[in-house]
Amino acid sequence: MHRFFIPKEWFENDKVKITDDPLYQIGYVLRLKPTDRIIVLDNSGWEFEVELEWLTKKEAQGKVISKKPGKGEPVVKITLYQALLKSDRFELALQKCVELGITAIVPFISERCVIKNPSGSKMERWQKIIREAAEQSERSILPTLHSVVSFEEACDTANKPALLLWEEENSKGLKQILQNPPLKTAKTISLFIGPEGGFHESEVKLAQKHGIAIASLGHRILRAETAGLAAVSAILYEKDEME
Amino acid sequence: MHRFFIPKEWFENDKVKITDDPLYQIGYVLRLKPTDRIIVLDNSGWEFEVELEWLTKKEAQGKVISKKPGKGEPVVKITLYQALLKSDRFELALQKCVELGITAIVPFISERCVIKNPSGSKMERWQKIIREAAEQSERSILPTLHSVVSFEEACDTANKPALLLWEEENSKGLKQILQNPPLKTAKTISLFIGPEGGFHESEVKLAQKHGIAIASLGHRILRAETAGLAAVSAILYEKDEME
Numbered sequence: 001m002h003r004f005f006i007p008k009e010w011f012e013n014d015k016v017k018i019t020d021d022p023l024y025q026i027g028y029v030l031r032l033k034p035t036d037r038i039i040v041l042d043n044s045g046w047e048f049e050v051e052l053e054w055l056t057k058k059e060a061q062g063k064v065i066s067k068k069p070g071k072g073e074p075v076v077k078i079t080l081y082q083a084l085l086k087s088d089r090f091e092l093a094l095q096k097c098v099e100l101g102i103t104a105i106v107p108f109i110s111e112r113c114v115i116k117n118p119s120g121s122k123m124e125r126w127q128k129i130i131r132e133a134a135e136q137s138e139r140s141i142l143p144t145l146h147s148v149v150s151f152e153e154a155c156d157t158a159n160k161p162a163l164l165l166w167e168e169e170n171s172k173g174l175k176q177i178l179q180n181p182p183l184k185t186a187k188t189i190s191l192f193i194g195p196e197g198g199f200h201e202s203e204v205k206l207a208q209k210h211g212i213a214i215a216s217l218g219h220r221i222l223r224a225e226t227a228g229l230a231a232v233s234a235i236l237y238e239k240d241e242m243e
Numbered sequence: 244m245h246r247f248f249i250p251k252e253w254f255e256n257d258k259v260k261i262t263d264d265p266l267y268q269i270g271y272v273l274r275l276k277p278t279d280r281i282i283v284l285d286n287s288g289w290e291f292e293v294e295l296e297w298l299t300k301k302e303a304q305g306k307v308i309s310k311k312p313g314k315g316e317p318v319v320k321i322t323l324y325q326a327l328l329k330s331d332r333f334e335l336a337l338q339k340c341v342e343l344g345i346t347a348i349v350p351f352i353s354e355r356c357v358i359k360n361p362s363g364s365k366m367e368r369w370q371k372i373i374r375e376a377a378e379q380s381e382r383s384i385l386p387t388l389h390s391v392v393s394f395e396e397a398c399d400t401a402n403k404p405a406l407l408l409w410e411e412e413n414s415k416g417l418k419q420i421l422q423n424p425p426l427k428t429a430k431t432i433s434l435f436i437g438p439e440g441g442f443h444e445s446e447v448k449l450a451q452k453h454g455i456a457i458a459s460l461g462h463r464i465l466r467a468e469t470a471g472l473a474a475v476s477a478i479l480y481e482k483d484e485m486e
Binding site for chain 1: 315343382463
C-alpha cells in the first residue's frame with residue numbers, strides 16, 4: 001500500500017482530509033479511487049490504514065480503518081552531519097541515508113566544501129527528498145532536516161558520542177570505535193562525513209577537542225557520498241538493526 | 244597521485260608506454276607534463292609509481308620509479324550477483340559496490356526485471372564505470388565484469404557460500420547468517436540482490452534448493468540499488484575490512 005506523511009491537523013476523529021502534494025500523488029499520479037486504501041503517517045510513529053471515501057480536484061477524504069505502531073524505526077538514533085557536496089551527490093547521500101535509517105541530518109560547511117551557499121529553495125527540495133525516501137522505505141517517523149551550520153558550530157552542538165570519518169591512516173577503525181565505550185552502548189550517535197576534498201587536519205583536531213572520535217573506513221578511498229552510506233550501514237549492522 | 248589501470252603489455256623493463264584512454268586523461272584532462280608522477284596498475288596487485296618522460300598526441304612514456312603491493316584489496320572476495328535495474332540505478336550500484344570493495348559482478352535477469360535485454364554497448368560502459376571507480380577508490384585489482392546470465396544459471400554456477408537478500412519477514416537477519424557457518428569463516432561470498440520489484444517467491448525457493456542462504460536486511464524497505472551497498476558494507480564491516 002502507498003504511504004504518505006501528512007500533518008496531524010488533517011485528522012479529525014476517524015476521518016482524514018487530504019490536499020496538496022499527497023492529493024496530487026493519490027489522485028493524479030496513482031489515480032486511486034474511493035474504496036482504495038493507503039497508509040498515512042502523522043509522524044507520531046503510528047501507521048494509519050485509510051480507505052478513501054471521496055476525491056475532488058481540491059481535496060480527498062478517507063476513513064481510518066485501523067492503526068498500528070510502525071516497524072521502520074531503528075532503536076539507535078543516528079544524526080548525520082554531512083558536509084555540503086555538489087548538488088546531486090548531496091541529494092544521493094540524503095536519499096540513501098534516510099532509506100537506511102538515519103533520524104536527522106545537519107548539513108554543514110567546512111573548509112574544503114565546494115558549495116558554500118546553498119540557495120533557500122534547496123531546503124525545500126531536500127525536505128521533499130527526505131519525505132519521499134521515508135515513505136518509500138516504510139519509515140514511520142520523518143527524519144529531521146536541520147539548517148546549514150558551520151563545521152565549528154556542528155562540533156559544538158552535536159550530541160555526544162560523536163564520530164568523524166577520516167581517510168588518514170593513523171585513525172582507529174570503525175569497528176574498534178563502535179565496539180568500545182562510549183559508542184558500544186550508545187542509543188544516539190552523531191556521525192560526521194566530510195566534503196569531496198576531505199576534512200582539513202585542523203578540522204580533525206578541532207573535532208577531537210570537542211570529544212569527537214575519529215575513525216577510518218578501511219583501505220578503499222570512498223567518495224564523500226559513499227562514505228556516509230557505508231558508515232550508516234555499518235553502524236546499523238553493528239547495532240542489530242539489520243535483522 | 245592519479246591512478247591508471249593499464250595492460251601488462253604496456254610495460255617493457257622499467258619503461259611504460261601509455262596510449263588510448265589513459266593518455267587522454269593524462270595529457271588532455273589532467274594536462275600532466277614530463278617529470279610529473281602517476282601510479283599505474285597492471286592488475287597484478289602491485290602499484291607502480293611512474294615518472295612521465297615524454298608525451299606526444301599519440302603516446303606517452305614513463306619510467307618506473309618504485310613498486311609496492313597495493314593496499315586496497317579486501318581479503319574477503321565478494322561476487323555481487325545483481326539483477327538488471329533501470330540504467331542509472333544499475334550503474335550507481337556498480338560504481339558504489341566497486342568503491343566499497345567487491346571482487347566481481349555478475350548481472351542477471353530474473354522474473355521481475357524491467358530491463359531484459361541490455362544492449363552490447365552496455366558492457367563496455369559498465370567496464371568503464373568499474374575501472375574509474377576502482378582507480379578512484381585506490382583498488383589494485385580491477386573487479387571482473389561477467390556476462391549477463393539468467394537467474395537459474397546464476398544460482399547454478401555461483402560459488403558457495405552464497406546469500407540472497409529478501410525483504411519478506413520470515414527470513415533470518417543478515418548478522419545471524421554472517422556470524423554462523425558457513426559464512427562465518429568464508430573468504431569468498433556470492434551475494435544476490437534482486438530487481439526493483441524484488442524476487443518472486445518461486446525464485447527464492449529455487450535459490451534455497453541451490454543451497455543459497457536467505458537473509459533480511461531489517462525493517463526498512465531498501466531500493467534495489469541501495470540494498471547491495473548496504474549488504475556489501477555490512478559484510479565488509481563484519482569481516483574486519485573497514486579498519
